[in-house]
Amino acid sequence: MTVASRFKLAVLGCENPTVQTRQYTSTESLLSSKTVIIVEGRATCENDELSELYAVFRDTIVPVSRSLETDEFQVTFADDHKKLPKGYYSIRFYDDVGYLNLRKAQSQNMPLDQVKPVFTVDVYHPGIWFSPVVHSETVALLAVALVGFGAVITKNKFF
Template identity: 30%
Template sequence: MIFIFLISLIFIVTSAQNCYNPQIVSTSYTTQDATILKAVAFISNFYVKCETGDPGHFYAWLGETITPVASVGEGKYQISWTEEVKTAKTGIINVKVYNDTGYLALRKAIRAGEGNLNVPVFTTLKINHSGVYGGPWISCELLAAVFSIAVAYIAIHFRTKLLN
């Protein structure tokens, strides 16, 4: 009798941890100005509300690495990373997010040498990065130097004309 009670208790506890019918709302931010920065910051905040169960822990697939997702509040999570300005991707970046079950399946697939295509994804976040502003085409210093040389040339040219 106790054995059946323990098994049913374990079943109830493990089934309560799964998140059913999640509602996910996400926002993202990327660095837009690269005139004084060497790296582009990518930040994605998302909120998960489950109809039943607990969302648990999340892990993000970033490029070729798995990164834990930071929990920043009740049902609020954040993923952040940086990339060099020269190698940062532009356009829509898809970030796959895995829950505990998906993370274990992903680790197993990586160890077996399989791809992550058959692993169940909890959600895919879309981050839109339109690129970075690298500054004006002509710097102010160069423009001031060219303007100074032009004014000096005109002044010397008219001075020599007046003296002749």
């Protein structure tokens, strides 16, 4: 392959991507201080030119962990619970060419969503569970058991 043809493929980027994804979002707030969104899956291009991936969530650009042998990828985003309420979120994925365009848009203070992604993954976050550790039903059951135990002890005069 000549230098000119390598350059031509690099400029073209990924064409007709095939993407299969799995998503995960954290839903409890007791043991974590941030909400986590994880997207993993497999991505391939028709012209085999998907060497690097970058993901954008809101205005944060991060490199995507990717296995070159299996085309599997994974990306993780974390933010405060209050900043990620229940709802759908779009994560846009870019190849090398798209990343260069993103950096150019950033340097010119342009919105990043104007750069066309290779593919987009919509993630549904069901919201955070802010329930207490001990439920009111458990407290009521313990109170009834304590009163019942006290009544049995008093009746049988174990004191």
